[in-house]
Amino acid sequence: MTELSDLPIRDDFSGLSPYGAPQLDVPIQLNVNENNFGIPAEVARDIAASVASVIEGVNRYPDREFTQLRSSLAAFLGQGLQPEQVWAANGSNEVIQQFLQVFAGPGRTLLGFTPSYSMYPLYARGTFTTWVSEPRAADFTLRASDAVAAVEREQPDVVVLARPNNPTGTALGLDVIEAVYQAAPGMVLVDEAYQEFSRLPSAIELLPGRPRLAVSRTMSKAFAFAGIRLGYLLADPAVADALRLVRLPYHLSTITQAAAVAALRHAPAMLANVDAIIQQRDRIIRELPALGYTPYPSESNFVFFGGVADPHRTFTALVDRGIIIRDVGIPHTLRVTAGTAEETTAFLTALAEVPNN
Ligand SMILES: *Cc1c(COP(=O)(O)O)cnc(C)c1O
Numbered sequence: 001m002t003e004l005s006d007l008p009i010r011d012d013f014s015g016l017s018p019y020g021a022p023q024l025d026v027p028i029q030l031n032v033n034e035n036n037f038g039i040p041a042e043v044a045r046d047i048a049a050s051v052a053s054v055i056e057g058v059n060r061y062p063d064r065e066f067t068q069l070r071s072s073l074a075a076f077l078g079q080g081l082q083p084e085q086v087w088a089a090n091g092s093n094e095v096i097q098q099f100l101q102v103f104a105g106p107g108r109t110l111l112g113f114t115p116s117y118s119m120y121p122l123y124a125r126g127t128f129t130t131w132v133s134e135p136r137a138a139d140f141t142l143r144a145s146d147a148v149a150a151v152e153r154e155q156p157d158v159v160v161l162a163r164p165n166n167p168t169g170t171a172l173g174l175d176v177i178e179a180v181y182q183a184a185p186g187m188v189l190v191d192e193a194y195q196e197f198s199r200l201p202s203a204i205e206l207l208p209g210r211p212r213l214a215v216s217r218t219m220s221k222a223f224a225f226a227g228i229r230l231g232y233l234l235a236d237p238a239v240a241d242a243l244r245l246v247r248l249p250y251h252l253s254t255i256t257q258a259a260a261v262a263a264l265r266h267a268p269a270m271l272a273n274v275d276a277i278i279q280q281r282d283r284i285i286r287e288l289p290a291l292g293y294t295p296y297p298s299e300s301n302f303v304f305f306g307g308v309a310d311p312h313r314t315f316t317a318l319v320d321r322g323i324i325i326r327d328v329g330i331p332h333t334l335r336v337t338a339g340t341a342e343e344t345t346a347f348l349t350a351l352a353e354v355p356n357n
Contacts, residue, residue: 012125019122021326028323028343033166033194033302035224036339037273043266050262054254062254069257072264073232079204084237088260089251092193092218092231096160097123099214099233101246103187104129104158111156113142115330117166117191132156140168140296140304144179157186163203164194167328167335169298177203181213187239190215194300196222196274197281204234211236219260221301222277223270230260277301281338284348291352302337309356321350 005014021032029036039047070083089095096119104110106128112120114133124131134150136142142161151159159180163172181188190203192215203215214235219225230252233243263270284303285295295305308314311334315327323346325336336347 019118022324024319024324026319026322026324028339028346030337030339030343030347031324031326032226033221033300033337034226035222035273035277035301036337036343037224037276039224039263040266040269040272043263043269046266047259047262050258051255054258058254060254061250062252062257064250066252066257069252069261069264072261076264076267077204077234079202080208081204081234082237084240085207085234086232087235087240087243088230088232089247090229090231090256091220092191092216092233093119093123094229094251095216095231095233095243096120096189096191097126098243098246099187099189099216100124100127100129100158102242108157109154110158110160111150111154112160112162113147113150113165115140115165115168115328116160116162117193118328120160129158136165136168136170140165140170142170142172142176144173144176147176147180148183151180151183155185158189159184159187160189160191162191162193163200164198164299166193166300167302167326167330168296168304169194169300169302170296171198171200171299174201174203174206177206177213181206181210184212187212187214192216193218193221196271197278197301198299200299207234207236211238214239219263222274223263223267224273225260225263225270228256228259228263230256276341277338280341280344283341283344284336284338287348288351291348292356293351302335304333304335306333307356308332308334314351314354314356317354318347318350321346321353323347323350 070086073086074081074083100123104127109130109132110124111132113136121131132154195202214233216233218231288295288305293305293307295303311327328335
């Protein structure tokens with residue numbers, strides 16, 4: 001059998017294995033922060049009809065400029081955003097990779113504040129960018145003065161700030177972004193994959209007058225659309241133009257564009273369960289201490305908690321009970337997605353049964 005090491009792969013990839021959260025076929029999936037409520041049936045029917053209506057035209061390439069989708073996204077977000085300020089790709093993963101292909105690259109650096117989204121160093125490697133990380137405070141918060149000091153020291157070409165942060169759920173004030181922007185010599189990318197679950201306003205409101213700022217968002221989490229793969233970015237129109245330098249031809253399929261435009265017509269219905277998810281998140285935070293665990297504050301749709309004697313053992317014991325959560329590899333911690341009330345009950349009940357010593 002041919003092994004990876006038998007192939008002439010890039011030197012910097014040698015010895016590495018592909019990244020990916022485990023996908024297990026268990027009844028209760030609380031591991032990748034999806035919206036577990038799904039899509040209302042009547043909305044699903046309308047999206048299906050919209051997709052069906054474009055199928056006859058798929059002998060042609062899609063609209064390379066995804067014009068209608070950009071208008072739909074701008075209208076959905078409001079805040080005076082113009083379609084020219086909107087970019088989109090197949091998940092915010094692709095958006096962020098494109099961003100680094102343009103603004104980072106060989107001889108350039110990407111600065112992040114860890115622990116944070118584990119893809120950031122991987123995008124850096126894939127784009128030949130040097131990854132520089134600065135640790136967060138012990139409670140995973142990030143103070144403006146610490147962030148600015150790191151930016152001044154490292155002079156990064158791109159700073160990435162996840163708000164709320166993944167995997168910790170930590171909020172980040174707009175004052176920190178303003179301060180980082182002031183100090184940064186290059187681009188500042190704010191990753192708002194979980195913004196819909198946060199009490200804080202979006203960094204979109206900081207965009208006017210800040211051409212080096214970009215905000216990425218996604219339809220994968222609150223919007224219950226992870227399987228469609230649609231992420232987007234808001235920035236100065238010149239930033240969107242810069243991303244056109246690296247996008248592959250016709251990167252957003254006709255089906256993706258039709259499905260996303262249709263879903264945005266039903267935005268309130270797609271987002272209807274955000275409050276219910278927030279309730280379950282706050283319930284998990286409230287109930288974990290009685291089970292001997294220490295949850296961290298969360299502004300997202302998941303809870304990061306400490307006090308886990310052996311994360312791998314607890315993870316496995318929960319899988320044995322039909323529940324998958326996430327072991328992100330940080331000692332004595334685990335992360336759980338807030339789903340439906342029934343799923344939360346099942347998770348808390350199972351966790352109470354699992355020995356933790
Ligand atoms: C889930 C996630 C994303 C991207 O998800 P896509 O499905 O590619 O849009 C980006 N950033 C963070 C922090 C995430 O947790």
